Amino acid sequence: MKFLEGKLDDIAAGREAPLSRRDLTDILESGPGIDGPLFRAASAVLGRNSGPGVYLRGIIEISNACQKNCFYCRLRRDNPGVARYRMNSREVMEALTHGWNAGLRSFLLQSGERLGGDFIEEVCAILAECRSRWGDSVRMVLSLGELPADVLDRLREAGGSRYLLRIETSDRGLYDRVHPCDGIHDWSARDACLRHLRATGWQTGSGVLIGFPWQTASVLAGDLEYLVDLDIDMCGMGPWIEHKDTPLDKVREQAPPRARRVSLTLRMIALLRILMPDINISATTALQTLDEEGLEKGLEAGGNVFMPNLTPPGYRADYNLYEGKTAVADDLESMITEGRKRCESVRRLLVLGDPGDPLHYGRRLATEGWMSGGAAPGDAIGGRG
Numbered sequence: 001m002k003f004l005e006g007k008l009d010d011i012a013a014g015r016e017a018p019l020s021r022r023d024l025t026d027i028l029e030s031g032p033g034i035d036g037p038l039f040r041a042a043s044a045v046l047g048r049n050s051g052p053g054v055y056l057r058g059i060i061e062i063s064n065a066c067q068k069n070c071f072y073c074r075l076r077r078d079n080p081g082v083a084r085y086r087m088n089s090r091e092v093m094e095a096l097t098h099g100w101n102a103g104l105r106s107f108l109l110q111s112g113e114r115l116g117g118d119f120i121e122e123v124c125a126i127l128a129e130c131r132s133r134w135g136d137s138v139r140m141v142l143s144l145g146e147l148p149a150d151v152l153d154r155l156r157e158a159g160g161s162r163y164l165l166r167i168e169t170s171d172r173g174l175y176d177r178v179h180p181c182d183g184i185h186d187w188s189a190r191d192a193c194l195r196h197l198r199a200t201g202w203q204t205g206s207g208v209l210i211g212f213p214w215q216t217a218s219v220l221a222g223d224l225e226y227l228v229d230l231d232i233d234m235c236g237m238g239p240w241i242e243h244k245d246t247p248l249d250k251v252r253e254q255a256p257p258r259a260r261r262v263s264l265t266l267r268m269i270a271l272l273r274i275l276m277p278d279i280n281i282s283a284t285t286a287l288q289t290l291d292e293e294g295l296e297k298g299l300e301a302g303g304n305v306f307m308p309n310l311t312p313p314g315y316r317a318d319y320n321l322y323e324g325k326t327a328v329a330d331d332l333e334s335m336i337t338e339g340r341k342r343c344e345s346v347r348r349l350l351v352l353g354d355p356g357d358p359l360h361y362g363r364r365l366a367t368e369g370w371m372s373g374g375a376a377p378g379d380a381i382g383g384r385g
């Protein structure tokens with residue numbers, strides 16, 4: 001413990017102190033005494049690299065229909081208790097415009113995984129409309145599940161600049177325990193999809209679920225190493241939360257208690273911040289669901305993004321993935337005012353009017369030579385606009 005605290009103090013002071021897989025595991029398993037040194041080190045790293053800014057990403061949950069059957073998610077295909085919906089383009093554009101008028105410059109369109117019909121064409125048309133209205137001043141983020149490479153390429157062409165796809169867990173055996181083995185839930189395909197995104201110029205986001213049954217600290221340490229190896233630009237990782245209509249709920253007693261899931265999530269954020277100083281990391285909705293002060297704690301652990309929900313009130317309850325996710329409609333202006341106060345309470349600064357590109361992305365574009373080949377719109381590099 002003293003040895004780990006010493007290393008964390010070195011990191012806080014800006015001295016080299018690499019963390020091994022063993023160190024990561026031990027920190028995740030340590031008693032509460034480790035939290036002070038850990039969060040101090042993460043904040044110091046954040047302060048030296050990305051600064052005090054907190055960026056907003058407005059989330060719009062455009063459809064809850066899904067072809068998959070993940071054992072942890074209420075939206076899974078075989079759950080008959082979900083009223084499926086798909087927002088139309090007008091509704092999506094209205095939500096985006098509302099966010100734009102309030103100063104948001106980054107928007108996440110999220111949905112279940114759906115390939116049929118004209119869904120992708122409609123998303124492409126929305127992206128094109130955003131590009132024509134707002135040009136390069138906005139970043140359109142997509143989280144539509146694992147899509148074929150040619151579809152991802154079309155979405156990028158149409159104006160998508162960031163993509164979020166959690167690997168959920170880096171451990172293939174564990175992945176198979178929380179997904180059906182039916183050919184469409186394949187860890188290698190998910191990993192390949194992430195690597196395709198990373199190689200084709202997307203700002204690439206990933207992350208994991210934390211604290212679900214059978215997961216160990218050593219698996220979580222492996223998750224951190226996986227995210228570093230993938231060299232992501234953004235991360236969203238949050239605690240697993242039960243829902244009675246999911247198969248994983250049947251073994252809920254095998255998961256750590258909720259308070260432990262919160263603590264593990266905060267430690268994962270802090271460790272990732274230390275390992276990847278210049279990426280964007282969000283304080284997720286799930287973290288805020290399990291802890292009223294999840295936003296403040298997530299920022300203090302090293303997060304620098306949070307996501308106001310712009311989904312129209314009438315659809316929100318149908319996008320509940322887990323128990324307790326807020327279905328109440330908050331108005332955006334009060335969410336921003338409240339968010340600003342909460343950021344300031346932990347000495348952070350809420351930033352409006354800036355898409356908040358991860359510095360990591362600009363740096364990797366430069367080193368990979370993308371700029372010499374000509375960057376696509378939405379690939380602004382070298383800072384925060």
Ligand code: SAM
Pocket residue numbers: 066072073074075110111112113143144145146164165166168208209238239240241242243286321322
């Ligand atoms: N369908 C897309 C996908 O899976 O990538 C995007 C939408 S999906 C609802 C977004 C994330 O929700 C998943 O990556 C998963 O980690 C998270 N999620 C699903 N069920 C959850 C639960 N019970 N507790 C916490 N997070 C959950």
Ligand code: SF4
Pocket residue numbers: 066067068069070073074075076077111112113145
């Ligand atoms: Fe579908 Fe995503 Fe839920 Fe899995 S996590 S069932 S892919 S919405």
